[in-house]
Amino acid sequence: MRSEHALQFHEQALDRLDLREVLGAIPERAMVLLGAPGCGKSTLLRRLQLDDARERLADGGDTVSLFVSLGAYPLDKKAPEKNAPRPLDWLQAQWHRLAPDLPDLEALLKERRVLLLLDALNEMPHGSVDDFRDRVEKWRCFLRDDFPPGNRAVFSCRSLDYSEELSIKDDLQVRQVLVKPLTSEQIEEFLRLHSPEHAAGAWGEIRGNERLLELYSTPYFLKLLVDQLAYDPRVANERAALFTGFVRRALEREIAGRNPLFVQDGVIDDSDREQIAQRDWQHAYDLPVSGPLVSQLGLLAYRMQEQFGRSSDGKQVMMPRKQLLDLFEHPQANDLLKAGKALALLDEEHRIARFCHQLLQEYFAARQLAKQPADVARLAHTEWRADRVKPSLADKVATLLDFEPLPPLTPTGWEETAVLAVGMAAEPDGFARGLAEVNLVLAARCAAAVRTTGRAKPDTVEMLKARLVTRSRDPDADLRARISAARVLGELGDPRFERHTGPHGDYLLPPLVPVEADTYRIGSDEGLYANEAPAHPVPIATDFSIGQFPVTNAEWQLFMDAGGYQDERWWDTVASKRWRRGEDTAEGPKQQQRDFRRDVRAKREQIGSLLKAGKITSTDAQSWTLWYLEMSGAEFDALLDQSFASGVQRRPRYWDDPTYSHRSQPLVGICWHEARAYCAWLSAQAEQCYRLPSEAEWEAAAGGLEGRRYSWGKDFDAARCNTSETHVRGTTPVGVFPGGDTHDRAADLNGSVWEWTGSLLRPYPYVAADGRENPENPENADGRRVVRGGSWRNDRDVARCACRDSFDPDFRFNFLGFRVVCVSPIR
Structure with a gap:
């Protein structure tokens, strides 16, 4: 019995549109939802909470759900090690604030009645890299010690930032579920449904353009595009231009609505209002800067990220209102905060303020970084040598459960900000070159971001390609660094494969x-x-x-x-x-699986033997037991039909x-x-x-x-x-x-x-x-x-x-x- 003959049905079976189906299909009581920035992780958690509540109201069920943002997990920057509360105590406080008349959360957990939705692990505040690991460890211990089986927990996290796993080896399994990007067919359908007037023209520009297809494969950016098309039918070719368009439209809306903050001098002035009214934009990133609003938002975002620096890995920052006002360092700080909220750029709840989305924080920080590009080498420095990376590859692998994939190296937190900034910099080529000595992979990402607009010099791109080839083949480089180098090399174009x-x-x-x-x-x-x-x-x-x-x-x-x-x-x-x-595209593979099922059923004990020998993972063993031993023949055939596509x-x-x-x-x-x-x-x-x-x-x-x-x-x-x-x-x-x-x-x-x-x-x-x-x-x-x-x-x-x-x-x-x-x- 050869383990490679076993079908990984779960890769197809979990290709779902609804998180409820995923929860119903996996045995683990906790999972983490991973995806790119803007892919809709928070929205999916909110929708799961809504759907679950509707089901409970309809069927009279007694389970409850709690949605919390881990960006609000407390941190006192002066003494971070003393201010990481026990997760159960913190959740109790959130529950009491949101549902003061319902039973105690700990009691509900003991009754196995809770669906816990924990958004944005990557945004959890912390004082240092080690402090972040300690805080993740607290959540691991919560899942192990204070979260009884029968309850369900769903975390969300940016894929790039999931370098500290929630699983505990030999003790706790947390399943990873990936939010897939939109396909080209889904992008076209979204445009047709939400922007019928402009869909044909927009899709004509996007179709066949690999970079635009990648950009608009995330719902957040696709929604920004749909909103932008009514304002400007041209398709923006990078994210910074989309954010800029969003801000321009918001400014027009507030002026048209006669918001006093925008029709009177203060956060903007007459020169700004004239520029907005005439849509007198000099380039794709141009915003009115005569008044203090735009420049102060850029400084605010930059200071928020820089103040926490590597210690917070550039995560979305939440802070008390007073602390945010102090960061403005401007006499009109209160009006600037109000204006940011009116424009849907800033948000405040229970006197805790932040940018409405981490991507918006990164965009405004990028505007400031583009003005002071020399800072990027300091902010984005990263290590890649195997003997210097911490934790080492061996130490990281030792912490993984048998089914968990190797995560990437810990990011600096300035990756997305730098990629946004390079297009807005006065000299994008110099920006990328300045990064190359301290973060080759990020430098290459920046060059790739501006190459399509002709703002990266060919000799710079060729230099980066050559260095990426060398890095990807360097035995002294950590494997994770080699993988990252090779991936971005693919984006730039691998020179080892000659194009003809x-x-x-x-x-x-x-x-x-x-x-x-x-x-x-x-x-x-x-x-x-x-x-x-x-x-x-x-x-x-x-x-x-x-x-x-x-x-x-x-x-x-x-x-x-x-x-x-x-x-x-x-x-x-x-x-x-x-x-x-x-x-006959599917019958052969189906029969091969039927043969393998027959072999497994004839030698049932081999599942345990293969697991013990390390030839299959624990999730493989669980799946094999279900598919090959427990399913009826009819159920197995139905799974085959689902897993092997027939037809053209x-x-x-x-x-x-x-x-x-x-x-x-x-x-x-x-x-x-x-x-x-x-x-x-x-x-x-x-x-x-x-x-x-x-x-x-x-x-x-x-x-x-x-x-x-x-x-x-x-x-x-x-x-x-x-x-x-x-x-x-x-x-x-x-x-x-x-x-x-x-x-x-x-x-x-x-x-x-x-x-x-x-x-x-x-x-x-x-x-x-x-x-x-x-x-x-x-x-x-x-x-x-x-x-x-x-x-x-x-x-x-x-x-x-x-x-x-x-x-x-x-x-x-x-x-x-x-x-x-x-x-x-x-x-």
Whole structure:
């Protein structure tokens, strides 16, 4: 029974539109909702509270819900270590304030009647990085000690800021749930529903523009755009311009409404009012600055972030009204606060004031940072060397539960502010260069933000690309730093993949590694898996080159842009043509799962054995027990129908899943037919013969003439590859494990993704001429195809060069990709 054959149904089953469905589908009593800024985390929690209350009123249920913002968790900056109250005591106070006539919260918790909604963990005030960890630890202890099973808790947090997990190893599990970005179809539908007059024009500008699609994949910015279109039908191409438009409209509204603060001199003056009335804007970020309002809001936001500095990681700051007024340092502070509230920029509740949204705080702080760009190097300095990062990679992994992914390095908190500021800076190129020495990844993000407007110099972009390549391949860099560097490299454009224009559009030429014709030792006699024996010599008659990396999402994007799914000429077998037409796209994978279910039910005890051996996670074991043992046959078939899409497919299975869809990550979720179609398209584009490697060619490239156990040598090392031991729990950008390279620098051959080969699964010894390399073999058109290399889900045994597995040719999973070989010119 091979664990990689088990379907991760939960990745599909939890693709939900309603948090109530998610809560109903997971066993853990607590979960954390993760997502990008503006993706709607707070709104989802509020909607969950509303829906839950409606259900309880309708069915007479006795559960109650409490929504609180963790940004209000108390902090005395003069003595932060003395002012982190016990979470239960603080929640009791919030509950009593909101519902003084209802029973005591602690009593309700003991009766298991509470749905607790804890918004914005990333905004929790703290005095230092260590203090933040201590405060998170208090919430962990609350969940463990004061939150009995039967109650439910939902936290929310920005994905980038979730570096301190709420789970407690061997004690408490907190499930992570990701808010996915809007798809292009959802963006178009939103525009059509909410701005019908301007939808067609706006969508015409956004469609096909990768950067705009990314910008408007979050509801917050898409709503800002819809509101902006009525004011200006042009589509803003960056976030700072959207915020600026929001402020302009708010100023017009207050003046039109004759608000005394805005029609009399004070926070703005006649010159400002004239500029607003005439919409006399010099550039996309221009606001009236003759009066003190805009400049003071910028200073306020900047001081709020700088005052807390790295100690608060730039989180949204909440503070007593008097403290905020003091930060203005202006005689009209009271009027400035009132004006900010009237414009829906500032908010005040129970004499606690803040910006209405963290993004607005960051925008106004960015306006000030753009005026004093020299500060960014001080504010955004970060460490990346493995021997200096705290906590170390090993220390962080030691705290993770078996199913938890490796979080990113702790952010500085000025990331979003800097990316907003660079576009508003007088010299954006200098702004990015000034950052490069202290925060290379953020410098590259800033350059990417202004490159589309032509305000980043080409030599600066090329310099950043080269340094990012070096960082991503630097063995002295922490793995998390290498991953971050490789991800932003994908945004800028990886120079290792040369862009060309062929007869069918643009394509990326993959870097190749030569493999000499010779006789190679294939297979293994270790006895781990029967199908890899015996070890035997196999002659490779012709020199070939293999891709240095698996095919990436960036490469595949151009295949899709060229109409690769629609053009039948790339689908050259009867079976592949049938797959492209949507015929029998799901039955093969379904049957493979039925076979695996049969094997599990015949050896039930192996679930526990695999868990104990570390070959599956605790969540895998729970899911397997449910899916393969407890579900009836009819229920299991219904789950198969839900998990395997039938009909015509026009994109990889996980293309819209941000966990797997970054440009620098290896492509996953494609079947054997899709991989072969790409090779045919690339061959026509480059006028050279590209195809899938045979499994013998793949092992020759990975193990070399020495017949290495792993691509680097005999002994396993989790620092050299992405396997279950590495604890990433997902694919990694290509090339970030330099220690795992072969002697010829072929990368990622062990772990990360299983790689399709051209070979039909047949027993050893390997004989190329026996029909296993003939894709048109009519007897085996639907036979299983060999995959090699193991994946992020598998352990060291499966990552060995000799290990072979197989899947149905129309199987598509989140651990299944491919790389190409180039054999001979076809000119």
